[in-house]
Amino acid sequence: MQTLRFITCGSVDDGKSTLIGRLLYETKKVFEDQLTALAAESRVHGTQGERLDFALLVDGLAAEREQGITIDVAYRYFATEKRRFIVADTPGHEQYTRNMATAASTADVAILLIDARKGVLVQTRRHSRIARLLGVRHIVLAVNKMDLVDWSEARFKDIEADYARFAEPLGIQSITAIPIAAIDGTNIVERGHAEALWYKGPSLIEWLETIPVGDDQLAKPFAMPVQWVNRPNPDFRGFSGRLASGSVSIGDAVRVAPSGVGSHVRRIINGMADTNKAVAGQSVTLVLDDEIDVSRGDVFVGETQTITPADQFEANLVWMSDKPLQAGRAYIIQLHRISAGVTVSRIKYRVAINTEEHLAAETLALNEIGVVNLSLDRLVPYAAYDENRMLGGFILVDRITNETLAAGTIRHALKRTDNLHWQALDITKKARAALKHQKAFCLWLTGLSGSGKSTIANLVEKNLHAEGRHTYILDGDNIRQGLNRDLGFKESDRVENIRRVAEVAKLMVDAGLIVIVSFISPYREERDMARRLFEEGEFVEVFVDTPLDLCEQRDVKGLYAKARKGDLKNFTGIDSPYEPPHAPDIHIKTESMTAINSAEYIVEQLLPKA
């Protein structure tokens, strides 16, 4: 028997939970003790007067029952003679859209509820778009509460036509409209309600029983991302994973991406037994003929296939965090079994939910949908999401809080990778530094405006120079007059400002120099991003720690006065935050140390390693 996974979605109060409660009831999945509890609860929290409130069967959280709304996805299970069903009931409120996306990611089809009185709403459109984005290919438009519009056929046809106009450009494979009344079960299982004889199509259950299941991954070429390397003892080395597509048999020639190394399949273990063949969807362990290097996140494919790894992608993104997207900020991407560093290099556009327009955007806020370019810190094997959900769907995770920030789907790789190759050079960083009789590293001074960074940096360079070291200073103000003169002071520009100067510092360290960076660099995440560009021990963070009131008192450049008057926006410490380092490599408290002493102290710390 096949299993169909579907979601119910739509706006608040369109009757999603009621519909599912009704489906469970009609298919005998509600037990007597649950009905007794339901009757009692309907009297307390019910919204249906004397009748049973089926929504209460599904809304499992106390807050949901109290408020009469759905907050999070509920998964329910039922079966008919023909099929098994896993249904995810999704929240209608815009603020819980991310939970709707969670449910849609594994669904084959969507039931989109519409209140016959209200017609197509913003949330109807948003949910359609998210469902399509996440690979839902068949939508049934369940026009609910038909009893409240006297089963008007004209009203039903209007809504059907209205939705078709909106949905046509989305590229949904099939859309079927069914008039229903979840409250009394009309057209849910049985058809032929006296007032609805004009409707000749299938009942909802009939539609669910016959719509094609799955996206036929079996017919596609073999691909299996490696999830776990199983080596319990020196005699056994197997690669465990779940087949994303196709099938593999003993003796097949396979290749591993991204390395491209090939071998043959010697054994296939399914559970605790050997098998001859594994197919899409199975979790198995492969043993190869040769000892080749394979690790988690590599992908096995057939020998004749090529899976070109990439590190630049165009992708759809649904933003799910209260903290908006910052282009240039370093995030973690989880793509099949890979976890890598990633930045959004460009936000191409944001989609206006209502009008389909592509709007220019500098950020994506909670529940917004857009198209972006991603830049990963390494080459990864992948597939376009429309080809394979498992190899093309990803999430973005915050490096510090571990929050899941966004869900995305790969549209295609950007060609840059194919044409740009990292040129291997014979002279190394170490060789260049050795010629200068030094070790190259980056000294990164962070602190408020007026804290004394530039003064100290200047003195440090003089001391190092006197010791015969080759140095260079990258100063915030100076760089902003040249390389970064196109950048302002809003958060996204500050992020880009730091990214550029960190890359320049890295090149200079590569050239064998000792680089002194003197930038306010207010955000912890960007300083950490800079640190990650360097090798272990090459990045020395110095916190020039001067209290805000002291900086403001000194106000060498008169900037604090301007900021206080409101003439200067986004000024660090005034109306833009400064995040002090938690554990700087060197901590300079300028209240108790002069600039000269500070510089001497820093050089003392550095010279042994320089």
Next chain:
Amino acid sequence: MIEITEHLDMLEAESIEILREVAFAASKPVMMYSIGKDSSVMLRLAQKAFYPGPIPFPLLHIDTGWKFPEMIAFRDQMQREIGFDLITYTNPRGAAEGINPISHGSAVHTDVMKTEALRQALDAHGFDHVIGGARRDEEKSRAKERIFSFRAPGHRWDPKAQRPELWTQYNTRIKPGESIRVFPISNWTEADIWAYIAREQIPIVPLYYAAPRPVVERSGQLIMVADERLPLLRDEVPVMRYVRFRTLGCYPLTAAVESDATTLDQIIHEVLGATQSERQGRIIDHDGAGSMERKKQEGYF
């Protein structure tokens, strides 16, 4: 052409993938082992996920002191046969104070000997990923939970702020003090569990099969007189009836059902035709609507 449309194969593959993900992500994983049918299925899935290697995490049994004697015997037999690492834990405070379901009631007993005991055991060992056998079809607050369910320090579950969980992209990242509860058989139903036990011939505690057992009837529930610790009420005389258990917990808190099902096929037939939910026999669920959600927020599975 073979196709993985068999429902149980799909569930099995998903559960195995989840277990492997825990093994990769956790620095100190553990699997809860309650000896019941769901635990028996999870044990088999864990064996399969890592075969030919051993199960790469220990099993933890929270012993309330009120498990049926057959359950403890079964647990020890399984451990001998399969050879997994087994940790058993009893709340020392509760044991010292003699907390029990009879004189303290189901709420206090469950709170101290299960929920508090679980928190103590997890803290003592520093487990960061805790695998449990809860299923979404059991109870409606469980139907809302993620497969990888984040817990703030102190084991708190915030049902309103769950991490979005798309595809099989499980976000397993945590900071010190935080933990994750993992539910590999979330998508299985009671009928699936039985069908799998039958297909795989998984051993289960004999209490699941109908047999003549001494029971007393209290508030419409059949309570088995498992040993002499159950005080009989006035005029109460245990009678032998053909009963079995749909779920197994602490014995005075788990009611039996009348049944003639002595084979797996008969049990499956009975489950498919059941008119009562399986948790109907669990007394703790009736401690008020939303009681499971509250217990979960406090750290119960």
